[in-house]
Amino acid sequence: MKNLLPFIFCLLILVSCKQKSESEKVKALTSTSELIEEPIIEISESDYYEFLNDVLEDKTIIQSKTLEYPDLKNNSDYWREILTPLTEQSTDEKMSKILTKSDIDYIFTQFSTEKKLKLDFDKLKLDNVSDEVLKSVSDYLQSEDRTNKKKYDYFGIYNLTIPFFSQNKKYAFMQISIYCGQLCAFDGIEVYEFKNGKWKVKRTIGYYTMS
Incomplete structure (x- = not known):
């Protein structure tokens, strides 16, 4: 032993x-x-146009010819609050763990008060309308009297921000509002997914309004 x-x-x-x-x-x-x-993955100008052409509806107008980022500087707590749940396990499978914490940091690095996207309508499927047309469409949409035939064939007006992308450019986020008449409006932050070669909306996050 x-x-x-x-x-x-x-x-x-x-x-x-x-x-x-x-x-x-x-x-x-x-x-x-x-x-x-x-x-x-680096974000190029063509990425913005590909995204916008996929997600915007035909026969609508973009109100501003120049897009800016939403104000992350003064609303950082709110944006982190609505993005953080997307890094966690969720009962909503479509939104479960679609981001990482690094993605959120990357989104914040994209923000700049100096950066603007001056739209080149030759690269967009939407029309570059004049201020006169914009006012005419806006007046018609706000009018209660729809007996008069509308002068221009547009059904809504967009107000957009520059979209944010995840690191792999699989997900994008855009603050968007659309006005399409009395009791027809939307304002919120949309989540988009790049799938099968196209950008498609997944969900709305944060506070939003519909009418």
């Missing part, structure tokens, strides 16, 4: 070292996986 003790002692040391080694491997792999994020 005494002769076996050194052997047993050595065996215990070997088992202990192996377990420690395996534990360190798991820890290292876990740390590595936590560091691995989706690669950041």
Whole structure:
């Protein structure tokens, strides 16, 4: 028995070292996986136009010829509040873990008070209408009397911001409002997904109004 003790002692040391080694491997792999994020794909001007052409309806008007970002600087708490749940497990499978915390940080890095997107309507499917046409359509939509035939064939007016994208450009977020007449309006933040080569709306997040 005494002769076996050194052997047993050595065996215990070997088992202990192996377990420690395996534990360190798991820890290292876990740390590595936590560091691995989706690669950041650069956002180009063409990405904005592809997005807008996919999500905007035909026969509508964009009110402003120049788009700006929503004010993340003064509304950072609100934006983090509505984006953070998208990094978590959810009963809504379509919205469950679609973002990472790095995505949220990346969205904030896109924000700039200086950056503006001056729209090139040659790259958009929507018409570049004059202020006169815009006013005429707006007056018609606000009018209670619809007996007169409308002068221009547009059913709504958009007010948009520059969209934000996730790091892999699979998801996008845009603050949008559309006015299409009395008791016909929407204002909110839309979540879009790039799927099968097209941008499609998934959900509305945050506070929004409909009428």
